[in-house]
Amino acid sequence: MDQAENVLEIRDLVKDFPAVRAVNHVSFDIKRNTIHCLVGENGAGKSTLIKVLTGAMQRSGGTILLNGEDYAPRSPKDAKEKGISTLFQELNVVDQLTVAENLTLGMEDTRLGFLRRTDKISAMVSVMNSLEPSIHPRMLVSRLSVAQKQIVEIAKAVATESDIIIMDEPTAAISEGEIARLFKIVKGLREKNVTVIYISHRLDEIFELGDYVTVMRDGRHIDTRPVSEVGDRSELIRMMIGKTVFEQYTPKEEACRDPILQVRGLSSHKLHDVSFDVHEGEIVGFYGLVGAGKTELARAIYGVDSHEGEISFKGKRLAPSPDKAIQAGIALVPEERRSQGLFTVLTIRGNVPVMNMRKISRGGFVNAAQERKVTREYIDKLRIATSSTEKEAAKLSGGNQQKVVFSKCLFADADLLMLDEPTRGIDVGAKSEIYGIVRRLSEQGKSIMIFSSELPEIMNICDTIYLLYDGRIKSTLRNGCDIDNEKILHIVTGGAAE
């Protein structure tokens, strides 16, 4: 059969969110049986584009042609039936079932409700075998490694004759050896009549694996070209960051401030020998891409996850538990607002004072008047948009919810505030308000640690910047005029630091 050269043609694709155009008139083609890489910073619009392709979101405008035909999936299942499978970071396998059962999941042949053993299973298994003979179909999926689970998913996509497999950061959670094996399989997919759309923050992978690369920035398509025509990683990085000018930030004088937090040789399953100091009144940024170990570092200091190494705060060894950390004067704004920071079914009043109940109670009894007063105070101070202190936190917008979480931490009277992705998913206005709060706190002598995967955020407010890659501090920078974005991106995508 004579098939068109392009398996996918995207024309003028637009996706709007309230107040934001996440994908802005994007057009490019993907050639059949190639590995097509998609790169861009966080917020460049990659994820949104992928969500439209997989049917998880509906486009606002434009057309997509799959095999020359109009393609508009209504759901991920619909997308799969039309020929686009996705390997998400959260894998879609059922741990309690065997490999073979997972392969045929959702496509079982039944008679009178009973499962039948059919050729389908053996067909699936033979695909599986051709990809990775070491995985036995009778094995329980729970006993496989993450990489092996990915291979099971790939096998399923290949066996169901997907034209395209989208892989979203497949190497983020697997080891070096497994990466090599995965790459071999991905390269082999070209012969199986499968096109791969490959998303990764690790730029070296693009050069090793990719046939074509598409760069996106601020929701726009910047360029698509054969990887062989891209000179080197720095050229790619230039395309990714463009001429973005960051708001210049002059770091505070490095007067001889005292260190408030000292971390020495911190290691855990995701961190390797991390050491640094945070000084009084300093804003320290930890920048790294997804999987670099930012959240793990914050959680280790806060005493949530187990770790090795020395952490001392105000000269004393810090006991590893969140309540001890709070008592010592540390507060954390966690990464996941709704699941880790907020009590969504409770009111604003129920949320704000929780990290410092002592301050609004006497002898174990809550002073209700004071509780309301404090809540009102923070609603005013942080300009939380609400009609009353009794509004359920679930009913607030994302930005206002984040302000409630901030209120909680501010009320804890901490001397060190750790902010993990403090502005994720909130609008520009709320973002700049939060930056304002952070600056004011540091002027009052509080120390702040910001863990972020958004470079502008880090550049905007931090005095000192630590670059994380693969659980290690790769480089330390003073913020200021001589800061080099390209170099930063080079390091956090796995390039060598000099």
Next chain:
Amino acid sequence: MIAELPASRKRTLAGLSNETFLTLFMIVVLVALFAIACLFVPRFYLLQNVINLFSNYWYVIILGIGVTFLLITGNFDMSVGGVVALTGVLSVWFCQGYAVSENALANGLGLPYVAAVGLALVGALAIGAVNAFFIARLKVPSIIVTLGTMMIARGVAQVITRGAQRNTSLPDAFGVVGNTFIPGTSIKIAVLIMVVLVAAAYLVEKKTVAGRRTYLIGANATAARLSGIQVSRHLALLYLVSALLAGVTGILLASEYKAGLSGRATGYEFDALVIALLGGVSIAGGFGSVLGMFVGAIILAVVTSAATGLLLSPDWQFTLKGIVTFVAILAQRFALDKRKG
């Protein structure tokens, strides 16, 4: 109907928290049921009957306090019925005369009543500690653990009573607490204890830091931990308190009947759960109140007592309870959804 209320009324209704709204709603249901019962059952409205409604269920209400707090944290306590039986039997056994008879079931440890009660409560706390250890420390689902301890507690009671009961060679002091009435009334001391405990529980729930913690844990245990709340410690404490309340109930019942039965309080754990749910406590945690549970208990009392008054055979009681539970909980869902609009 809410839409037809004048604007000012509407605003005051909307200003209520969901919890208050639901409690008020259940009180309205209670009043309606009571009115219906008065129409059909002769002499249902008499003061004595009303007093009976409030006092007949004292034991389930005491158990309901612990169960409600734990439900608010998102956990079950199914062991309370077993603990009632165990502590009752223990208090009898500790108190029975030492080597006074050839009948093994008439012989006990010969301890004074106060010591017997104290030790029996220690037995209750031991069950609570097992619950606390497995649920708070090892994070085993509470329904599994407390179903286990429910059977262990009752099992030990059965061993001690050899599957029957102990009711002989007890000192006179044993029957005092359970058979004393508030002077001038026909209300038992146990009912007064229940009222005091409910009032105390209401205070703890609404006014104390411990009460706040209970809701926070139920609303989001992860966020609670990250906010510095010692989740395990608080859960452990609640399991100990729940067991202690069940222990007190067991001692009061044993004293009332001057006997320790291994089969006492069978199914009470479900009654306690039912009244909490009737009172609007959310099985998902983070929502509910002791006051609601209390109203739930009275609703159940009205229904069962009206049924008896209508000469419905007691065989129908279970079915009736089941129907009431369904209807009440559906009504709650409906009212809350309506409110959210």
